[in-house]
Amino acid sequence: MIYMLDTADTKEIERLMDLYPIDGVTTNPSIIAKGNKKVKELIKDIRKIIGNNKMLHVQTMSDMAEDIIKEAFRLRDLAGGQFYVKIPATPQGIKAICHLKDIGFNVTATGIFTQQQGLIAAKAGADFVAPYVNRLDNISSHGIDVVRDLVNVFNYYKLNTKVLAASFKNVDQVYRVSNAGAHSATISPELFDQLMYHPLIDQSIESFKNDGKDFYDIWD
DSSP states (O other): OOOEEEEEOOHHHHHHHHHHHOOOOOHHHHHHHHHOOHHHHHHHHHHHHHOTEEEEHHHHHHHHHHHHHHHHHHHHHHOOEEEEEEHHHHHHHHHHHHHHHHOOOOOEEEESSSSSHHHHHHHHHHHHEBBBBHHHHHTTSSSSHHHHHHHHHHHHTTTOOOOEEEOOSHHHHHHHHHHOOOOOEOOHHHHEEEEEEOHHHHHHHHHHHHHTTTTTTTTO
């Protein structure tokens, strides 16, 4: 599983990168707006924290393919390092993905809600497709099933595209997409902390400390 942070909160990125084996950061315009910084400054700040070898996914805002392509070049210049341009999987977005892949861009197709939408994005060359799990669950469309269908169809057609599951509200959704074979998940900092929590962990550690405190003499 490739774990990524879905945030533009630089303090949280720095904290969690220090603790966990996180592979990169994903953002979108709404997340960037919450960071209360202009995108040029924010992208540079995130890259400085994560380094050039971690993935940084930044989304375009344009509607037409020609403008998406121009925006992709500008965002890549700003981000540097291992950069993925996120493009919504609209007809114009698919057109832009085809062109950008032909000239060597890393691309994440975002806003995926159906298996066919994800498959077309994969055929266009997207490196990742990002189905929105919780948004689908909220309209009784079963986000986990969409993730599973995408994994199965990519395997069936031997496509190299990875499923980047997104939009989570609870740990159980992350658990279920990992069981469905999702290659990656992008998770908010709040939820990432919860992935590691279990009440028995603290209890077990406390028991170990009490049992071993008179016998661990390694500091003498």
